[in-house]
Amino acid sequence: RHYIFRMTKTGTALQVAAQLAGQPGVKHVEPVLKRQLSKRLVPNDPLFSQQWTLLNTGQNGATAGADINVTNVWDSYRGSGIVVGVIDDGFQYLHPDLAANAVTNIHYDYRDNDSDPKPEGTGANADSHGTACAGVIAARGNNGIGLAGVAFEASLVGLRLIGGTAGDTQEGAALSHSNSVIHIYNNSWGPNDDGKTKGGAGTLALAALKNGVNSGRDGRGNIYVWAAGNGGLNKDNAGYDSYNGSIYTISVGALNDLGQKADYSERGACLVVTAPSGAESGQNGRPQGTTTTDVAGEDGYNNSTKTVGPVGPDELADRNYTQNFNGTSSAAPVVSGVVALMLQANPNLGWRDVQEILIRSATQTDPTNSEWRTNKAGFKFNPNFGAGRVNAGAAVALATNWANLPTMTSTASEQASLSVAIPDNDSNGITRSFDLSASNLRVEQAVVTVDITHPFRGDLVINLISPSGTVSPLAELHDDNNADYQAMTFRSTFNWGEDSKGVWQVQISDRRANNTGSLTRAKLEVFGTTPSTPTMLAKTLGSGQFIFGVTGTPALAYTLQVNTNATATNWTTLFSTNAPASVFDLIDSSASGPRRFYR
Template sequence: MYSFSCVMCFLSFYLMSNLVGNAKGCIDYDLDLIYSDKILVKCHSDDFNIVRRNFIRHNVTFLYKVAHNVYAFNIWMAETGLNAQRERNEADLKDPREFNIAELKASRELNETELEALYIFGGKDAFGNNRVKYIQQGEQLFPNPHVLPLERHTRDTRTIFEDNRQRQHSGIVCSPFYDPAHHIEDAWKAGYTGKHIVIGIVDVGIDGDNQELKENIAVEYSHNFVDNNNNYAPEYYGNYPELSTLTNHGNACGTVAAGVCRNTTCDPCSCGVAKDAKIAVLKTGKVMKFRNWPYPAMESSAYAAALGYKHNHIAIYSCSWDFNKPFTKLDFASEKALFKGYKAGRKGLGSIYVFPAGRPGNGFSNSLYTIAVNTIGVNGTLPGRRFVNTATLVSAFGDGNTRHDSGMVIRPLQWTTMHSQPNTTRCSNKFSGSSSATALVSGIIAIALQANPNLTVRDIKHILVESSTYTGLEETPNFKQNAAGKFYHSAFGFGYPNVMEMIHYAQNFTPLPNLVHYSVFVADDRIYGDKRIVDLFSNKSIDIEQITVDVWMKLPKEENVVLHLISPSRTEALLLDTIINRPPEDVDVDNRLHVHTVFLVNAFWGEISYGNWSLELRLQNRQSFPEHDLGAINITFYGTQKDNLNITGNGKRTNEYDLQKNGVDNNDRKVKGTQKYKNNVMNNTCNITLIIIFSIALFENNF
């Protein structure tokens, strides 16, 4: 996995990671959002042709369907406007209402007026009715190309060219292919290899003629979402071997998740975890070249389209890219695709989305619809990128074939296939990190699904939690036991899964009780010494599975900010432990950064929701009260109803998760939020007196 950050951010991280033992990292807000020339539109399928025809008048042309009733369009630049003429009608050009969208530059955010023009003029039918329900500008999921990957600097002092030259080979890799604690090869011996399961590799593409992958590629479920065609091969710059770090990323992920295995004793380039599973290649980005440095070009519209593609056939979406986005919400198309897949994928059992944990508050990993994975470092140490993320459910040995491997020994990192000529094989052992761990866990889940194809997404989460262990690691002493007896680590989640245990649980799994959720909203905080604290009381008793914490904060720059959630049983979950580095220009007069984000918390799995909870914000190693505060928070508990309580009064029953609070299913038009809007929300919310809202919702068992 590669996430992009600035050199100053790296230096801060490097110094901090060598001075402190806790998992933490720096956050660079300069890389928050970069807008693309794509717009995402929600409209009913019956209205699509009206919307498409009207958009053509403004040099806005249709690209592809992203999800149900969500479509991607492209805004052509003035200098390339002739391309749009091909789809124009002469009569359309005479429309006096035409708004010159073609003059817009896609490298910046469209302002409210420009989006308003697209909304008003783009969706009118013959009777003047607007058919567009929602419109949003797309994003580039990576920053500017001159910003280098942070992970590249953390390995060793060799150049990338030397690294490639020394590590590429065409030899044989022998067992153990993966750390024995995962029991992957034991599962193979028992006949569980991921057979009949399709894993989608959401990445920069895979070489379809690669001998170590070709036999397992499901061509009928593969697609290129960048160019909207069936050529899903990655870019390859043969004269620049250093660029293979990224161009080979999809090949490497495919090798780990479901690479071809001819011999389980010794095999070229190792064996895939789910070695008999099929691979759906979902190409969502290109690898570009900037001064001989590679960088991925990926856009939210293509990524969202891949997440919703063929979800009745693709069981698992392995998404190994971390987009370096802390404290960010998903664009509505991605959230819509995840929601649709979670609810309707696999014919109602739910699509399984596996993501790297990444940075705190990251929208993809902190979603209820995904499974967040971290990597375990050499000998069970913290990985090189030490970000706390309470969304982490489990981790895997992604920094080597076994936990004892490293880049400084004879058998470093994970062995994977490389770009190669037809009928030839080249291997590399330079693949590692959360990318590797995400692909590995995706393969593990495929094995569990072979044992029981009827498992829901929620079932898989339960099985991962119950089958994971934490012993034999250098970080083992830092796993903390919660009140339900489960051991959790702020970076590793519940530890690493045991596949044989997963198979046992999968074969004997009994249906879970209905999932319920219950929310508490509080608008005030208080000062206690050097802390800002929000207190809340939960008067409903739920056996907790997951918790979401939707919080507004004002944070100081260049300080180590620590945020804890504490349960009635005094279990502590570390939501945030990071340095706020180089905040953007839109801060208040006190130079504080306004943050509105959602944390997904797993640390309280199995505990009871009833009682006093507190959210504590403080600065590390500071005695005096700093200039920071907590605004409104909304905490939602997800789990099973305790003792069959009869919910009355403010209790509310529903059969479907309400996504309107995130703007996904709200029919009112919305424009992409600005910092001014966020500040207004903060100011208005903090003036409200203490409000507690109780709501509970019953879910279907497969949701």
């Protein structure tokens, strides 16, 4: 049952709400305060009505509301002052819907070694991928033409890298390019999505990522957004890709217009969030894709072989735009745009703050999916979705008053020089335990590195189990007939907010017959922060009730204990709760006796 109490004064309402919260049988109390309502900005761009990724009204059979909740943000933030580097096959910076946001003085072409990143090729061979990504991020909105990007007043820098041959040197340079000026790097590229290619990132690229988060953006850290990959139908996993496997990147999966995992999108315990993209490639997939900019004057995605009309049937009549962009390549720039809005709202966010805000604010998409799990800290994760669908409105709201996370630290345990046989075709496999009982971290991410000899590594399933029982699927059964995992690193975001203390387990099993292998090395490294000692401010609410204002660490579990004697050794636990914010309240509604002592 729901009850509404009307008060004449705001202060009275808050006081009564606090008193009611401690009463038996009361599940939830909140003050309902009057607030000024305002209209949401709806851009005047003629194609905006098709941009279901930004405002899903049920276009073409889509699920209304399965969007990124961004239109209310635009009244206050549109990405102004934030610079996004688009590492891609170039982008058409003179496109009529991109030119106003292009920062021409720091573009660079790492394939031709010049300062002009315009896409190459003509006709059907024109490079069009980067132009489409740039439009998703920051096509100039509310200008009466075309469409609107997520952060439609953000600045764009073209960094031409992919589409031809590029080595580790070029990758490292692109990922470091002007990192004091560029805030966010969008990366809609990676290794082959065949389910058999592992790793991918070279030494210099990985070093650039680490340098970027430590030194870029005036020490607050560059934000690296990465497409999870499109090998879902090949049973590829984003975690097999060392770009997505880096703790320094935001791994992004893709959704269709129903809010479900796009069939091509790769799973993985490394996923942070997912974003709308669409245009599934499977036989029964949803066909509706993303509307964005296309190379003007060339046959890009919207080419001369397509039947056009006002909105189709195949493509748009205006060939400067396309309605068929898709893949995690389209999902990643959605998140880059959301991060631009967050950084405009709070430029002081660190790179880890951005990750946590995205996790905290994500919407649990496709909630009936059976793989949703809640970790010990109360965060929901799913190998198909990460923490869920990116939610711009919620993310910006959190960012506005966010207290930055403390300095990151880590603890590690390694088992080397092993020779542990992995039983053939045995789901029980082997388990290696890592005792981190001496540690005291609020976990953010966990990384497992293994050396395994096996002639058919696709037979192997690898899981990480935290002391709280959270299972992170690191490697899954798939068709990879290549041999061995050598110095293979897997990353999990699924333990975010949990306590590191206790025994962690790495389970490895062989799920197909006729091939055997052995584990020769395993290492676990857990990254997070040392929890701060909480402070408590006690306030009397009334007879038999006390409220405590606590300053602590968000999502960490806190236990309130009580005793009638300050020197006693036996304390009674009243309850434990996960801190919802850095400042929160604990209430003892059963106080009795002349005095009580708390800790």
